[in-house]
Amino acid sequence: MNHAKPAWPIYTGGGTPHDGIDRLPKPPPWRNFSADGAGAISRHIGEHRTATFRPDQSTVEAVNAAIFLRRPLLVSGTPGSGKSTLAYSIAHELGLRDVLHWPITSRSTLAEGLYQYDAIGRLQDTRVEHPDEERRDATFRAGRPIGDYIRLGPLGTALLSEEGDKPRVLLIDELDKCDVDLPNDLLNVFEEGTFVIPELERASPDRLVDGKDGTRRFEVYTADTNEKREVIDGRVSTRVFPIVVMTSNNEREFPWAFQRRCLRVRLEAPSADRLAAIVEAHLGEVDETAQDRIDWFLGLQQDEQRLAIDQLLNVLYLGRTPGIDWSSAQFDSLRETLTTKMGTEPGRANRTPPA
Structure with a gap:
């Protein structure tokens, strides 16, 4: 006779330590974090979510129109209708790289999506290497490249592309949680397809000028784990517009100018x-x-x-x-x-x- 204890419950609230955690079963497939690395986890969960996702014909047509027109998609619908899954479905079917995910909160800003500059980390590194001020200034000029302290955000990574690259899929999740300025800020970037990193634009050219064409070339980290890409003259420009999926739970209205530059679709x-x-x-x-x-x-x-x-x-x-x-x-x-x-x-x- 099998006298093994059932899996439920593990925690009893009795206050006495026990080994109940050993009975914990495998996680639900949609909550499995056992893959190696953040990208692998995202890919695993995304692939599982797309296994049964079948958008209707109007949604398929809207996705194709957005890809052909190089316009962002604004996807609305009730929670659980598949808004976020649509982004993973596109990347999975088209064989594209991992989805770049930017979850929006009320504190999200455009700068957060574009890039982050670790000024404090750079300062700390120079202080450790050279405590005296004179040598520290020299380290700023001749030490580790400034690009080591810059990481592109999901939006910045999606925009940085060269001719021949495949587009990245960018998921801007729950955009309706944002503050009033973010939609218009996004609109400007989507229309221009470029942005400047001032810290690179101001960087001293004496050791960064490329002898071949006079351009200043920097290698910066992207939102992908341990990957670096080249930025020229401090400006990130897109040659291949990303496939942008923005989701909304209809908690707020967006400016009309923003809406008319998106392709809107509702998932039932x-x-x-x-x-x-x-x-x-x-x-x-x-x-x-x-x-x-x-x-x-x-x-x-x-x-x-x-x-x-x-x-x-x-x-x-x-x-x-x-x-x-x-x-x-x-x-x-x-x-x-x-x-x-x-x-x-x-x-x-x-x-x-x-x-």
């Missing part, structure tokens, strides 16, 4: 068949219990009690965890926690999912 909530395909791709066969919960989820959508697809997947994943009995009243609060309607506080009752 998934159908029953698409939901079943998503569940099958993530968690395997859709049994009767899973189908009941999918029907419950769709019922909430029809009642305008919007839940994200992630919430449905969370319910189904934990529902298959040994030790959880969904027919038990003990887990009513857990079900409610997992399915709290967006915009409401935990503890506000939703329609209870089927046991």
